[in-house]
Amino acid sequence: MRPFAYERAEDPAEAAALVAERPDAAFLAGGTNLVDLMKLGVAGPGTLVDVRRLGYDRVEHRDDGGVLIGATVKNSELAGDPGIRRRFPALSRAILAGASGQLRSAATTAGNLLQRTRCVYFQDVTKPCNKREPGSGCPAIGGSHRDLAVLGTSDHCVATYPGDMAVALAALDALVHVRGLDGEARALPLEDLYVLPGDTPHRETVLERGDLITGVELPAAPAGAAMHYRKVRDRWSYAFALVSVAAVLRTAGDGTIDEVRLALGGVAPRPWRARTAESELIGKLPTPENVQAAMGAELAGARPLPDNAFKLDLATDLVGAVLRDLTEPEEDR
Amino acid sequence: MLQDDTRSEVSLRINGVDRTVGVDNRATLLDTLREGLGLTGAKKGCDHGQCGACTVLLDGRRVNSCLQLAVAADGGEVVTIEGVAGLEGGGDLHALQRAFLEHDALQCGYCTPGQICSALGAMAEAERGWPSHVTGDTSAGVAGAASLDAYEVRERMSGNICRCGAYGGIVAAVLEVAEADGGRS
Numbered sequence: 142m143r144p145f146a147y148e149r150a151e152d153p154a155e156a157a158a159l160v161a162e163r164p165d166a167a168f169l170a171g172g173t174n175l176v177d178l179m180k181l182g183v184a185g186p187g188t189l190v191d192v193r194r195l196g197y198d199r200v201e202h203r204d205d206g207g208v209l210i211g212a213t214v215k216n217s218e219l220a221g222d223p224g225i226r227r228r229f230p231a232l233s234r235a236i237l238a239g240a241s242g243q244l245r246s247a248a249t250t251a252g253n254l255l256q257r258t259r260c261v262y263f264q265d266v267t268k269p270c271n272k273r274e275p276g277s278g279c280p281a282i283g284g285s286h287r288d289l290a291v292l293g294t295s296d297h298c299v300a301t302y303p304g305d306m307a308v309a310l311a312a313l314d315a316l317v318h319v320r321g322l323d324g325e326a327r328a329l330p331l332e333d334l335y336v337l338p339g340d341t342p343h344r345e346t347v348l349e350r351g352d353l354i355t356g357v358e359l360p361a362a363p364a365g366a367a368m369h370y371r372k373v374r375d376r377w378s379y380a381f382a383l384v385s386v387a388a389v390l391r392t393a394g395d396g397t398i399d400e401v402r403l404a405l406g407g408v409a410p411r412p413w414r415a416r417t418a419e420s421e422l423i424g425k426l427p428t429p430e431n432v433q434a435a436m437g438a439e440l441a442g443a444r445p446l447p448d449n450a451f452k453l454d455l456a457t458d459l460v461g462a463v464l465r466d467l468t469e470p471e472e473d474r
Numbered sequence: 475m476l477q478d479d480t481r482s483e484v485s486l487r488i489n490g491v492d493r494t495v496g497v498d499n500r501a502t503l504l505d506t507l508r509e510g511l512g513l514t515g516a517k518k519g520c521d522h523g524q525c526g527a528c529t530v531l532l533d534g535r536r537v538n539s540c541l542q543l544a545v546a547a548d549g550g551e552v553v554t555i556e557g558v559a560g561l562e563g564g565g566d567l568h569a570l571q572r573a574f575l576e577h578d579a580l581q582c583g584y585c586t587p588g589q590i591c592s593a594l595g596a597m598a599e600a601e602r603g604w605p606s607h608v609t610g611d612t613s614a615g616v617a618g619a620a621s622l623d624a625y626e627v628r629e630r631m632s633g634n635i636c637r638c639g640a641y642g643g644i645v646a647a648v649l650e651v652a653e654a655d656g657g658r659s
Binding site for chain 2: 149173176193217240
């Protein structure tokens with residue numbers, strides 16, 4: 142591991158200034174991904190600026206049903222928060238579907254959003270990787286890509302965004318609050334935080350140097366809506382998603398869909414909001430045929446590879462299963 | 475000066491004793507405990523946060539000490555396996571350690587310190603009512619550690635690998651202590 146300086150920032154301005162004045166500095170929160178990448182030689186910051194004591198460590202529920210989640214709230218605290226469990230149970234379920242108890246009690250909201258792909262080539266510095274070393278090539282396309290993306294990829298990168306929490310946040314219309322180097326606060330939809338790889342896969346988010354994520358805001362869940370998160374993986378516990386689905390659903394009295402939000406995990410370089418499928422499903426019953434048609438439209442632009450094409454059928458089946466979970470009582474299934 | 479920039483002095487309260495140690499900023503909490511402070515109970519398995527052998531309690535929460543930088547833990551309170559018996563007042567062994575022996579919850583023993591620290595953390599989480607991935611009603615959560623069943627214990631302990639396969643005994647030991655009094659002793 143490369144030697145580095147360590148600074149514990151006392152306020153946001155100091156944190157931003159420390160990163161701005163040192164071009165190879167990085168923010169440190171829970172460290173569960175960054176420290177590992179430093180051990181692997183994938184990341185080598187010259188300075189770590191610890192941002193865990195800046196006061197962004199609270200979950201603030203608002204009277205209107207929305208919530209502001211601090212950037213450094215631990216994943217375990219967020220999943221366990223009674224208000225989150227009551228108002229946004231799919232968010233708790235998504236967090237609890239990820240990692241292990243130990244990792245969740247160190248990892249933070251913002252760190253979870255910014256975790257890096259687990260593509261084996263990205264994590265192995267002896268292999269080429271356009272994300273880690275621009276222009277060096279992508280061995281995953283002709284190699285081990287079973288776990289990697291089928292949507293939003295390019296000829297330069299097929300890495301998957303690996304997280305669970307952000308998939309639920311995408312379905313919940315989350316806004317990411319960012320403090321710029323100049324102190325200016327801004328908020329952007331979670332989907333807009335991430336950029337697709339194109340020919341610059343080393344660039345993963347719209348954040349600029351010194352930008353600090355301060356929190357995530359969730360608007361109130363739609364009245365009368367139900368929500369759910371399901372994840373398919375190779376092991377029963379403690380494994381990354383092959384495919385995951387977060388859904389928010391409200392149906393009319395006759396069972397037709399009034400409002401639906403769908404986000405897919407494990408299939409794209411970012412949490413994938415399935416807006417085409419959503420609009421196809423409005424006004425329809427969530428029957429297997431309708432889900433098949435809606436997901437067919439959503440996945441029309443997919444770029445499956447030989448070993449991950451199974452994710453297309455799996456995503457369709459899982460969306461159908463989640464909508465069934467939300468509309469049919471368990472005993473009727 | 476760069477040399478000074480890359481080292482720090484770290485103060486930790488470890489198993490109830492205040493310790494101060496000079497560290498290279500690259501040193502993990504695990505390496506600092508084992509190499510710097512002579513506390514070799516926490517084990518290095520994978521060194522990547524995947525096996526759980528290095529699990530300790532940091533400020534009351536279970537963490538992989540291999541992924542925590544010692545410098546970032548400055549000011550923290552750490553409980554390692556060496557301090558677990560002291561949590562219930564200084565007997566020879568903690569009830570959970572006795573239960574591991576009674577239920578044959580180990581073979582080689584390498585993962586055991588991490589298993590025990592992780593189980594203590596997991597029981598504390600359940601005492602807060604926190605659900606797990608397998609809890610039926612996420613909103614309701616669970617009614618304390620005493621309400622956990624084997625299914626819940628397996629899920630909550632999935633961050634600890636036992637390559638000898640002593641899982642049956644581990645689950646039985648954790649359940650016995652959790653059912654007794656929520657794992658507080």
